[in-house]
Amino acid sequence: xxxxxxxxxxxxxxxxSVGFAGAVAAFLVLAVAGLDGMGxxxxxxxxxxxxxxxxxxxxxxxxxVVASLGTPWGLLKHYWVAIKLILTAVALVVxxxxxxxxxxxxxxxxxxxxxxxxxxxxxxMVLHSAGGLVVxxxxxxxxxxxxxxxxxxxx
Amino acid sequence: MANAKPATGVPGWVKLIGAGLLVLLLLAAVMIxxxxxxxxxxxxxxxxxxxxx
Numbered sequence: 001x002x003x004x005x006x007x008x009x010x011x012x013x014x015x016x017s018v019g020f021a022g023a024v025a026a027f028l029v030l031a032v033a034g035l036d037g038m039g040x041x042x043x044x045x046x047x048x049x050x051x052x053x054x055x056x057x058x059x060x061x062x063x064x065v066v067a068s069l070g071t072p073w074g075l076l077k078h079y080w081v082a083i084k085l086i087l088t089a090v091a092l093v094v095x096x097x098x099x100x101x102x103x104x105x106x107x108x109x110x111x112x113x114x115x116x117x118x119x120x121x122x123x124x125m126v127l128h129s130a131g132g133l134v135v136x137x138x139x140x141x142x143x144x145x146x147x148x149x150x151x152x153x154x155x
Numbered sequence: 156m157a158n159a160k161p162a163t164g165v166p167g168w169v170k171l172i173g174a175g176l177l178v179l180l181l182l183a184a185v186m187i188x189x190x191x192x193x194x195x196x197x198x199x200x201x202x203x204x205x206x207x208x
Contacts, residue, residue: 079165079166079169083169083172086176087172090176100194101193101194104194120191120192120193121193121194123193124193131179138172147166147168148166149165149166149168149169
């Protein structure tokens with residue numbers, strides 16, 4: 001891969017990955033505010049999810065795979081790259097599983113019906129966004145320190 | 156003479172992350188088995204419907 005293209009792909013990967021983590025951090029703040037009684041914040045969650053978090057997550061994963069395959073690091077050669085792939089994929093799957101609850105909470109907020117019945121969903125928003133943020137920060141930590149360790153695979 | 160570190164094998168930090176992910180997976184499985192579903196108590200009539208439906 002030409003160095004200029006490699007740099008561009010790396011740039012897109014860094015921006016989408018950091019954007020993913022940043023947007024999840026913003027989501028967590030909104031989820032905590034909602035749990036604290038500010039029910040109207042749930043109206044914003046589907047917008048943040050579908051217009052920022054999901055696109056950033058998908059782009060981060062896809063561009064990350066392209067970036068790794070286009071460099072000597074490889075996708076599965078080094079443990080830190082392989083673990084990053086697993087962490088990002090897990091975060092994306094959990095995010096997509098949560099989109100139904102996000103939509104349901106927004107609908108309840110629009111109807112002014114946030115209350116005891118929605119409490120479990122509200123708790124799930126805080127729990128999953130906090131967990132997701134930890135996972136994404138761990139991925140960023142691996143990218144920065146690149147701990148040693150070869151898997152023995154050639155891809 | 157001190158023993159040299161083995162060059163092969165799964166590094167400790169990989170095992171740690173693997174164990175963490177396994178614990179999260181087990182926790183999720185237990186929560187699902189116990190019937191925890193955030194959507195279960197919500198008013199499904201209030202859920203957004205696809206456009207045109």
